[in-house]
Amino acid sequence: MKQEWIQKAYEIAVERYAAVGVDVEKALRELQKVSISLHCWQADDVTGFENTAGQLTGGIQTTGNHPGKARNIDELRQDILKATSYIPARHRLNLHATYGDFGDQVVDRDQIEPAHFRSWMEWAKENHMYLDFNSTSFSHPKSGSLTLAHPDDEIRNFWIEHTKRSRAIAEAMGQFQGDPCIMNIWVHDGSKDQTVNRLRYRELLKQSLDEIFDTKYEHMKDCIEAKLFGIGLESYTVGSYDFYLGYGAKYGKMVTLDTGHFHLTESVADKISCLLLYTPEIMLHVSRPIRWDSDHVTTMNDDTLDLAKEIVRSNALDRVHFGLDYFDASINRIGAYVVGTRATQKCVLQALLEPIAQLRAYEANDRLFERLALLEEAKGLPWNAVWDMFCLRNNVPVGEEYIAEIRKYETEVTLKRK
Ligand code: RNT
Ligand code: ZN
Numbered sequence: 483m484k485q486e487w488i489q490k491a492y493e494i495a496v497e498r499y500a501a502v503g504v505d506v507e508k509a510l511r512e513l514q515k516v517s518i519s520l521h522c523w524q525a526d527d528v529t530g531f532e533n534t535a536g537q538l539t540g541g542i543q544t545t546g547n548h549p550g551k552a553r554n555i556d557e558l559r560q561d562i563l564k565a566t567s568y569i570p571a572r573h574r575l576n577l578h579a580t581y582g583d584f585g586d587q588v589v590d591r592d593q594i595e596p597a598h599f600r601s602w603m604e605w606a607k608e609n610h611m612y613l614d615f616n617s618t619s620f621s622h623p624k625s626g627s628l629t630l631a632h633p634d635d636e637i638r639n640f641w642i643e644h645t646k647r648s649r650a651i652a653e654a655m656g657q658f659q660g661d662p663c664i665m666n667i668w669v670h671d672g673s674k675d676q677t678v679n680r681l682r683y684r685e686l687l688k689q690s691l692d693e694i695f696d697t698k699y700e701h702m703k704d705c706i707e708a709k710l711f712g713i714g715l716e717s718y719t720v721g722s723y724d725f726y727l728g729y730g731a732k733y734g735k736m737v738t739l740d741t742g743h744f745h746l747t748e749s750v751a752d753k754i755s756c757l758l759l760y761t762p763e764i765m766l767h768v769s770r771p772i773r774w775d776s777d778h779v780t781t782m783n784d785d786t787l788d789l790a791k792e793i794v795r796s797n798a799l800d801r802v803h804f805g806l807d808y809f810d811a812s813i814n815r816i817g818a819y820v821v822g823t824r825a826t827q828k829c830v831l832q833a834l835l836e837p838i839a840q841l842r843a844y845e846a847n848d849r850l851f852e853r854l855a856l857l858e859e860a861k862g863l864p865w866n867a868v869w870d871m872f873c874l875r876n877n878v879p880v881g882e883e884y885i886a887e888i889r890k891y892e893t894e895v896t897l898k899r900k
Contacts, residue, residue: 485874488867488870488871488874488880489871491864491867491870492867492868492870492871494864494867495863495864495865495867495868496868498863498864499835499837499863499864499868502837502840502856502860502863503837503839503840504835504836504837506835506868508834509831509834509835509868510868510871510872510875512799512834513571513827513830513831513834513872514571514872514876515571515799516571516799516804516827516830517571517572517573517574517612517804518573518574518804518805518806518823518826518827519573519574519575519576519614519664519803519804519805519806520562520565520566520573520574520575520576520805520806520819520823521576521767521805521806521807521808521809522558522562522575522576522577522578522581523578523581523809524806524808524809524810524815524818524819524822525551525552525557525558525561525562525815525816525819526551526552526553526558526815527544527551527809527811527815528542528544528578528621528809529551530578530580530581530618530621531554531555531580531581531582531583531584532580532582532584532588532589533584533586533587533588534588536621536622536623537621538620538621539620539621539622539625539670540619540620540621540625540670540712541620541670541672541711541712541713541714541715542620542670542712542713542775542777542809543713544777544809544810544811545810545811545812546810546811546812546813547811547812548811548812548813548814548815549896549897549899550814550815550892550895550896550897550899551811551815551896551899552815552899553899555581555583555601557899558581559605560895561815561816561896562575562819563609564816564888564891564895565816565819565820565823566609566611566819567878568820568824568878568879568884568887568888569819569820569823569824569827569878570824570827570872570873570875570876570878571827571876572610572611573611573823574611574612574613574614574805575606575611575612575613575614576613576614576615576616576666576805576806577599577602577613577614577615577616578615578616578618579591579594579615579616579617579618579644579648579651580618580621581602582594582598582599582602583598583599583600583601583602584598591618591622591624591640591641591644591647592640592643592644592647593647594644594647594648594651595647595650595651596650596651596654596655598651599613599651599654599655602655603654603655603658603659606659607658607659612659612661612663613655613659613663614652614663614664614665614666614805615648615651615652615655615663615664615665615666615702616648616665616666616667616668617644617645617648617649617665617666617667618644618648619641619644619668619669619670619671620670624637624640624641625641625670627670627671627672627673627674627714627715628671628672628683628720629641629669629670629671630642630645630669630671630686630687630690630691630694631669631671631683631684631686631687631690631720631721632671632686633682633683633686638686638690641669641690642690642693642694645667645690645694646693646694646697648665648667649665649694649697649699649702649704650697650699652664652665652699652701652702653699653700653701653702654701655701655702656699656700656701656702657701662701662702662703663701663702663703664702664703664705664736664765664803664805665702665703665704665705666705666706666707666738666765666805667691667694667704667705667706667707668706668707668709668721668738668740669687669720669721670709670712670715671683671687671715671719671720671721672711672712672715672717672718672719672720673715673717673718674714674715674716674717675717676717676718677717677718680718683718683720684720684725686720687720687721687725688725688729691706691729695733695735703736703763704735704736705735705736705737705738705765706721706726706729706730706735706736706737706738707721707726707737707738707740707743707765707767708721708722708723708725708726708727708737708738708740708743709721709722709740709743709775710722710723710743710744710745710775711775712775723743723744727757730757730760730761731760731761734761734762735761735762736761736762736763736764736765736803737757737761737764737765738764738765738766738767738805739753739754739757739764739765739766739767740766740767740769740775740807741766741767741768741769741770741771741785741786741789742767742769742770742771742774742775742776742777742807742808743767743775746771746773746774749785749788750785750789751785751788751789751791751792752792754789754792754793754796754798754802755792755796758796758798758801762801763801763802763803764798764801764802764803765802765803765805766789766802766803766804766805767805767806767807768780768786768789768804768805768806768807768822768826769806769807769808770783770785770786770808777807777808777809777810778808778810779808779810779813779818779821779822779825780806780808780821780822780823780825780826781821781822781825782825782828782829786825786826786829787829787832787833789829790826790829790830790832790833791832791833791836793830793833794830794833794834794836794838795833795836795838799830804826804830806819806822806823806826808822814888814889814892814896815896816888816891816892816896817885817888820884820888827869827872828865828869831865831868831869831872832865835863835865835868836860837856837860840856841853841856841857841860844856
């Protein structure tokens with residue numbers, strides 16, 4: 483892209499935004515600080531590096547068989563670096579407990595330790611990335627329909643131990659990197675068909691969480707993720723939104739809002755201002771549900787835009803953590819990271835460029851036609867010229883330029899993986 487065009491378009495955009503009271507440079511400074519936690523599992527279809535041949539279970543599914551997925555830790559790291567080279571600003575990497583550096587050992591989930599993630603910590607530091615973490619309850623012989631809510635003490639304790647160890651690993655990561663590691667707990671626990679023990683399983687999950695959170699840490703932050711239903715677990719989800727909202731509000735834990743985990747007509751954006759009042763911070767899993775929790779690649783759609791706007795309107799960029807969560811195996815996986823992350827950033831940028839002072843003035847004076855009209859006109863303001871400048875300043879491809887580069891990497895690297 484000609485630098486000169488980008489510059490010109492940017493200058494015009496700055497003037498155009500100034501006319502509606504928006505400071506573009508300030509918006510760019512804010513956007514630069516927004517770090518998005520990239521989910522490591524898009525690179526390998528949620529397989530991980532445990533040396534056991536298991537299937538993806540827990541009610542989640544990847545579909546598609548695009549060639550070239552990362553087969554080991556080195557390939558995954560290489561792919562992540564490739565992806566981040568096309569994404570402006572600095573971002574984080576979100577690891578699942580199954581992605582440890584286990585060498586050729588088989589390390590069961592109740593045996594994992596910070597040592598298994600040491601090379602990740604070092605790698606992340608070298609590459610100026612912070613790590614986040616997740617316990618992994620799925621894809622394991624002991625994870626049927628229930629884990630932390632299992633009535634069998636032995637199975638439940640196994641998962642409690644796993645989750646406690648995961649928190650200890652997150653703590654070690656946070657300490658090592660000098661920035662809190664955010665650890666997410668999502669368990670798939672539920673029931674395919676009707677259960678007559680809804681309360682029982684929820685009591686057990688609550689007890690397990692109480693025990694897990696009993697240890698206080700300084701360098702990690704906990705978050706708990708609810709869900710509507712999983713495949714094969716359609717009738718009942720132990721960790722529903724009500725369950726975790728209550729838990730988070732009562733015990734001061736972050737609730738993770740995965741945008742695919744609600745009824746399709748429910749607004750996730752509307753939850754931001756509620757959670758901000760009752761929970762310390764918010765974790766997001768930005769995704770794109772198509773008819774169900776399908777985990778399609780995030781795009782710049784109305785849902786994601788609304789979400790970003792609600793965060794910015796609440797002045798809560800420092801209390802809301804962006805993470806991505808999708809796994810599309812039908813397209814180039816590096817491309818999936820780049821499209822989804824850039825789309826999320828574009829939404830945040832548009833939120834930062836909203837003529838909010840004027841909109842609020844209209845609202846305060848009951849000038850409701852004016853509010854609606856400006857909301858409509860704002861959609862067409864030249865945010866894209868600002869986005870291009872953001873990419874240019876961050877030394878990453880502007881516009882569609884990354885398409886050919888990712889294709890090149892595919893031909894030269896990923897397609898050669900057999
Ligand atoms: C599943 C949850 C969860 C997972 C990852 C792999 O529905 O969204 O966050 O996608 O932990
Ligand atoms: Zn999620």
